[in-house]
Amino acid sequence: MRGMTGMEIDISGAFDPAGPDDDAQGQVPTERTAGATLLEVDDLAVEFRSDDGAVRAVDGLSYRVEAGRTLALVGESGCGKSVSSLAVMGLLPPTARVVRGSARYRGTDLLALSPAKHRAHAGTHVAMVFQDALAALNPVHTVGYQLTEALRARSGLSRREARRRAIELLDLVKVPNAAGRVDEYPHQFSGGMRQRVMIASALALDPDVLIADEPTTALDVTVQAQVLRLLAEIQAERQMGLVLITHDLGVVAGVADDVTVMYAGRAVEHAPVRDLYAAPAHPYTRALLRSVPRLDAGADGDRLPVVPGRPPVPGRVPSGCPFHPRCDMARDVCRTDVPPLADAAPERSSACFFAAELLGGARA
Amino acid sequence: MGRYILRRSLLGVATLLLVMFVLHLLTTFAIQINGNPALAFFGERVPTAAQLAAVETRFGLDDPCYDQTGNPCLGPFVERLGAYAQGDFGTNLRGREVTDIVATAAPNTLKLFLVVTIVWFLLGMGLGTVAARWRGRSADHGIRLTSVLIDAFPIFVLLLVYRYVFAVPLNAWATETFGADSLPALWFRPSFDDDHSWATLLVPGILLGLAGSAAFIRLVRASQLESYAGDHVRTARSRGLHERHVVLHHVMRNSAVPVVTAVGLTFTEALAGAVITEGMMNIYGMGGVLWEAVRGTDVALVLGVVTILAAVTVAVMLVVDIAYAALDPRIRYA
Numbered sequence: 001m002r003g004m005t006g007m008e009i010d011i012s013g014a015f016d017p018a019g020p021d022d023d024a025q026g027q028v029p030t031e032r033t034a035g036a037t038l039l040e041v042d043d044l045a046v047e048f049r050s051d052d053g054a055v056r057a058v059d060g061l062s063y064r065v066e067a068g069r070t071l072a073l074v075g076e077s078g079c080g081k082s083v084s085s086l087a088v089m090g091l092l093p094p095t096a097r098v099v100r101g102s103a104r105y106r107g108t109d110l111l112a113l114s115p116a117k118h119r120a121h122a123g124t125h126v127a128m129v130f131q132d133a134l135a136a137l138n139p140v141h142t143v144g145y146q147l148t149e150a151l152r153a154r155s156g157l158s159r160r161e162a163r164r165r166a167i168e169l170l171d172l173v174k175v176p177n178a179a180g181r182v183d184e185y186p187h188q189f190s191g192g193m194r195q196r197v198m199i200a201s202a203l204a205l206d207p208d209v210l211i212a213d214e215p216t217t218a219l220d221v222t223v224q225a226q227v228l229r230l231l232a233e234i235q236a237e238r239q240m241g242l243v244l245i246t247h248d249l250g251v252v253a254g255v256a257d258d259v260t261v262m263y264a265g266r267a268v269e270h271a272p273v274r275d276l277y278a279a280p281a282h283p284y285t286r287a288l289l290r291s292v293p294r295l296d297a298g299a300d301g302d303r304l305p306v307v308p309g310r311p312p313v314p315g316r317v318p319s320g321c322p323f324h325p326r327c328d329m330a331r332d333v334c335r336t337d338v339p340p341l342a343d344a345a346p347e348r349s350s351a352c353f354f355a356a357e358l359l360g361g362a363r364a
Numbered sequence: 365m366g367r368y369i370l371r372r373s374l375l376g377v378a379t380l381l382l383v384m385f386v387l388h389l390l391t392t393f394a395i396q397i398n399g400n401p402a403l404a405f406f407g408e409r410v411p412t413a414a415q416l417a418a419v420e421t422r423f424g425l426d427d428p429c430y431d432q433t434g435n436p437c438l439g440p441f442v443e444r445l446g447a448y449a450q451g452d453f454g455t456n457l458r459g460r461e462v463t464d465i466v467a468t469a470a471p472n473t474l475k476l477f478l479v480v481t482i483v484w485f486l487l488g489m490g491l492g493t494v495a496a497r498w499r500g501r502s503a504d505h506g507i508r509l510t511s512v513l514i515d516a517f518p519i520f521v522l523l524l525v526y527r528y529v530f531a532v533p534l535n536a537w538a539t540e541t542f543g544a545d546s547l548p549a550l551w552f553r554p555s556f557d558d559d560h561s562w563a564t565l566l567v568p569g570i571l572l573g574l575a576g577s578a579a580f581i582r583l584v585r586a587s588q589l590e591s592y593a594g595d596h597v598r599t600a601r602s603r604g605l606h607e608r609h610v611v612l613h614h615v616m617r618n619s620a621v622p623v624v625t626a627v628g629l630t631f632t633e634a635l636a637g638a639v640i641t642e643g644m645m646n647i648y649g650m651g652g653v654l655w656e657a658v659r660g661t662d663v664a665l666v667l668g669v670v671t672i673l674a675a676v677t678v679a680v681m682l683v684v685d686i687a688y689a690a691l692d693p694r695i696r697y698a
Contacts, residue, residue: 089601090601091598091601091602116606119601119607120606121604122604130595132595135595135596136599137596138599138600138618139596139693140617140618140620140691140692140693149603149605149613150603150604150605185694198599201603204603
């Protein structure tokens with residue numbers, strides 16, 4: 001496993017967050033001590049209105065984002081990982097609402113604020129990188145405009161100064177010929193470059209926390225690696241807290257410090273990344289890990305194992321442990337009782353009745 | 365961008381030529397089937413053969429092809445194109461230059477158009493934006509109902525009701541309250557007055573604008589709803605931008621392309637409406653002139669006015685096409 005220390009940290013763009021014109025008002029002091037808790041989501045539950053009544057998309061999710069650390073939220077599509085981050089940002093669609101829980105940013109519960117204040121506060125300190133940069137960037141505005149839009153709206157930056165900052169941001173994310181490309185439009189960029197622009201626009205306000213929602217899913221594999229490396233570098237340089245939302249455990253291994261595995265709207269396992277890979281404490285995690293292709297195994301043409309079955313449709317979650325119909329260790333108790341997320345070992349927790357067994361089995 | 369404009373301009377010229385040719389064919393067939401329009405010059409009198417021949421020569425109706433049903437009469441068409449190219453649009457039956465008639469009539473139509481455009485643009489953008497912003501709320505339902513109601517009253521019904529039910533009592537009330545020459549009295553005058561063109565155009569213009577706004581309101585609403593659903597709006601919101609800023613720069617700005625398309629379509633609709641409005645409200649404008657020309661079988665005048673109106677429409681469409689490119693970089697660089 002590649003640790004972050006092995007990576008070159010070279011932020012060539014001379015971005016100076018404390019520059020003389022950095023007068024973004026109302027910002028919480030931005031000193032970030034490594035390990036300090038920046039964002040704490042506690043017991044979050046989100047419901048969608050549907051024709052069949054309310055549907056729980058996220059149910060009792062908790063996680064903590066610390067300065068200088070990367071948390072990966074992992075799960076299949078529809079497990080609630082994106083919805084939970086939209087809830088934190090105040091961007092839930094009108095059909096969804098938060099029914100329970102809190103999201104504290106440096107002590108302020110964002111979910112208790114009015115919608116407008118929530119969005120303004122979250123938008124200033126927590127930034128999001130979206131999956132499909134072509135759709136997520138506005139096609140009719142230049143890249144330069146979009147990079148500094150939020151800055152200008154807050155601080156009344158002059159057009160010229162804004163352009164200079166936009167070029168700095170493009171340099172920061174290593175877009176070649178930044179000065180020449182700042183006046184171009186998103187559709188003139190390649191997929192990887194576009195995602196870099198997306199990241200740069202998220203960094204414009206020097207956020208404390210960056211939530212990257214499947215940032216590399218739409219990209220080629222080689223470009224994926226570059227973009228991930230860039231994210232990791234910037235995160236380490238700025239001591240930001242990074243939340244990486246992904247369905248790909250392969251992506252997680254190189255970048256994350258901690259992993260929260262989600263299934264059917266709940267966290268089913270939480271662990272430091274090394275421990276999780278060494279010994280998963282939940283059958284779902286184990287199944288996911290087995291389905292990651294490996295170079296050192298299966299040379300004899302074995303098929304790649306997949307997690308059998310499908311994730312439950314929200315609103316039709318099975319009784320008991322939601323994973324039991326797909327689980328190869330399910331017993332009677334799994335069909336009737338919901339296993340709580342409980343400590344399984346130091347620093348890690350699992351929502352499986354047989355977590356100890358799983359961990360013990362791995363050690364044996 | 366230059367090549368794009370050039371291509372569009374050439375397309376516009378071709379469209380105009382096609383329109384003129386179709387118009388020519390229609391009038392030619394009308395003459396061949398209905399008989400000699402030169403007779404209209406004489407009204408009730410019966411001309412001698414020499415008189416008729418002289419008039420036919422004067423209006424370019426002496427070509428034998430007009431007697432052969434089905435003959436497209438290409439000769440006179442080419443002749444007319446040549447004359448138009450030199451700025452000669454011929455004369456009406458009373459010998460007045462068509463260009464002269466248009467020069468006095470067009471300003472009133474332009475004034476009417478200005479009022480119409482301001483009304484429907486403000487109504488459409490305003491109500492459409494409000495309906496999209498508060499989708500599914502009572503404001504949205506109210507606005508959509510209003511737009512359907514407007515559609516249920518076509519412009520001629522609106523004008524008839526206004527002119528014969530409201531205009532006289534309103535005018536009487538305004539005359540009594542503010543005096544005969546006061547502005548309100550002029551507003552509600554049931555017919556056009558060349559000395560007070562703005563004041564007497566106002567109400568017909570507002571009614572025509574209202575009639576045109578209905579479809580425009582729905583289009584603005586629909587295109588903005590599409591923008592609201594876009595990922596880029598979510599991105600803008602995620603940056604903590606004020607909702608007003610998001611609506612202005614990411615919703616309204618992005619729905620500008622369909623809106624500009626609608627401007628072109630509504631323009632032609634308003635042109636058709638102007639003919640009716642001017643005819644019904646006795647406004648001396650392009651529509652009024654055309655209305656009279658058709659009723660009086662004044663071929664040269666009909667052809668001249670319709671050609672000019674077609675040229676204006678083609679020009680507006682060209683402006684719309686160029687506006688597309690200015691508004692959407694993906695078209696500009698395609």
